[in-house]
């Protein structure tokens with residue numbers, strides 16, 4: 145199974161590996177959601193939607209429907 | 222006339238463009254710590270060294286030149302249209318030192334347009350705290366530009382920026398990187414097909430549709446038909462372009478910027494752990510709202526009472542001092558009470574603006590967006606709709622403009638349509654005076670009944686907005702792609718100066734905007750109430766004297782009967798009684814009817830209108846409130862403003878669409894008369910029905 149951003153738990157971090165899905169708006173890439181960048185799940189609203197992320201120092205919130213298309217590797221500490 | 226330099230301020234949202242604009246021009250445009258405060262072009266003049274003048278244009282924030290919402294599109298339209306009178310001679314890209322990497326993406330795109338660019342690195346005051354140091358010379362060389370390190374909070378670097386602007390001709394117009402390398406074949410083909418056009422501009426025009434609607438592209442129209450790639454391919458290419466640009470930026474910053482994470486302190490995490498928490502986040506939001514309502518009530522009652530009695534004495538004083546005559550009457554009975562009806566609400570309105578601006582300046586607004594998004598989506602709205610709904614409590618007009626940063630057209634349209642339900646400050650005067658007349662003063666759990674009623678009215682407003690949004694979501698068949706990305710800015714101490722200026726400006730424009738309408742309406746009303754047609758009005762003395770001849774009235778009582786007989790047969794009395802049958806079932810008399818009708822220009826004239834009508838022919842000066850309390854229901858006896866008619870009035874004002882300016886702005890934002898007309902009829906009809914039911918049930 146592919147691991148996506150939606151699999152992250154609060155406080156966990158991952159490395160973005162793919163954002164080429166057509167469901168991902170270009171704006172997200174422009175804000176720094178790029179392959180190779182580190183992403184941390186800072187906080188989630190009820191039902192884990194929306195999700196509050198820290199991508200390489202940029203803090204932003206996206207909906208779960210977008211998060212499930214962003215493929216990542218979870219960093220295990 | 223010397224030639225002015227056109228300067229455009231461009232940058233990511235929330236980087237301080239408007240703050241720089243204000244520093245350059247000395248103007249006071251609204252600033253706030255929320256991405257999307259500025260949604261349209263704003264202009265001002267800046268004096269540069271050596272007598273040169275610059276024409277400065279403040280623009281909405283944008284993350285890139287690929288627009289995905291209406292406010293961002295403003296920037297692209299300006300930059301793509303060389304014939305625009307505002308087309309910049311020099312672009313000033315404003316960036317935030319804490320987010321330099323992301324901010325530079327837009328910078329590299331603007332560079333590709335081959336216009337002179339200055340890079341402002343703003344918020345320099347935060348560098349020490351964040352452990353950031355920059356090698357400015359290296360960056361200037363790599364980015365092929367001049368850099369001004371600025372802090373608008375500490376007023377640093379503005380003079381250097383002015384100097385750079387006045388020397389803009391010396392700036393290099395060479396791009397700092399070559400984005401077209403991502404697909405050599407494609408771009409070579411493009412260059413050959415349109416040798417006279419700038420390559421990057423062509424690319425922007427071609428890809429514009431992919432993310433957003435139309436741009437004005439008459440200049441290079443055939444380009445849009447240069448279709449050698451599918452939409453999906455174009456999108457992939459845009460992704461590649463973005464990655465390429467970031468590679469360049471990363472390489473540049475690796476040497477040009479060092480961040481010492483050890484000295485960086487961040488309060489964000491601690492605050493956000495609580496403020497965006499699943500439970501505490503909502504609890505705190507509720508407490509903040511409760512505090513606001515209590516404060517509006519409790520803190521402003523003293524100045525309000527003072528203003529009310531001051532205007533009553535002013536009116537009396539005018540009457541005593543000026544020679545009696547029509548002009549004195551107009552002043553004392555029409556204009557002064559009418560203005561009093563608006564000035565009295567300054568304290569409350571100022572408090573409301575104060576709270577909203579603190580919420581915006583602190584960065585808390587984005588957290589509310591985050592907390593509310595899921596809930597709002599159920600109603601066909603977006604988390605971003607919360608901001609218009611909250612700022613709608615001040616005024617629907619800026620609130621409707623603030624919807625421009627909502628990406629999905631359907632969510633945006635619904636937000637525009639339902640925002641007028643939120644309790645705007647113009648409703649406040651009506652609510653307050655009626656609540657004070659019909660709701661008792663007691664307290665429960667430390668909260669006054671009156672404050673609770675007010676809060677309930679706000680909730681009714683929000684409730685109506687949400688429910689109608691849900692209905693619209695079902696009814697409107699609009700397909701638009703929805704996506705949602707919101708930046709969460711760092712918390713900042715609200716800057717006292719910004720908050721104070723916002724409160725001052727907003728209150729001023731409320732008073733003067735409303736003041737103008739009220740002045741005009743009170744003058745017209747006073748004339749209509751002081752003159753009338755035919756014998757009934759002109760021979761009122763004789764008629765009344767005859768009627769009461771047998772009753773042996775004192776002179777004073779007789780005068781009162783004459784005055785009220787005259788009023789009833791004046792032009793306004795006749796009009797009022799003509800509409801009376803329609804409003805009697807709601808529990809109102811013809812005077813209230815007139816006040817409601819004139820409220821369709823703007824709600825806040827309600828109190829002023831009544832004040833004017835009551836003052837005409839009435840000699841003893843009294844406060845507006847006492848006069849209203851003294852009115853008697855002509856048919857049933859007892860006070861006219863009782864619980865039933867009061868509640869009915871409150872509900873009518875809660876739902877009715879009584880604001881010309883809002884209708885005009887909805888027309889502008891939706892580009893069609895259909896929506897404002899729909900709002901006007903549906904909301905007002907609904908208001909009438911609800912008020913009718915309320916009165917009939919309660920009596």
Ligand SMILES: Nc1nc2c(ncn2[C@@H]2O[C@H](COP(=O)(O)OP(=O)(O)OP(=O)(O)O)[C@@H](O)[C@H]2O)c(=O)[nH]1
Nearest residue numbers: 234235236237238239240253257258259282373374
């Ligand atoms: N610490 C610090 N804060 C600043 C500085 N300049 C602006 N700010 C704050 O940054 C926030 C954003 O400022 P604005 O001027 O509204 O930013 P903008 O770029 O016009 O924002 P949009 O119109 O939303 O795109 C406000 O809270 C300002 O008070 C600065 O030099 N230092």
Ligand SMILES: [Mg+2]
Nearest residue numbers: 238239258259
């Ligand atoms: Mg701005």
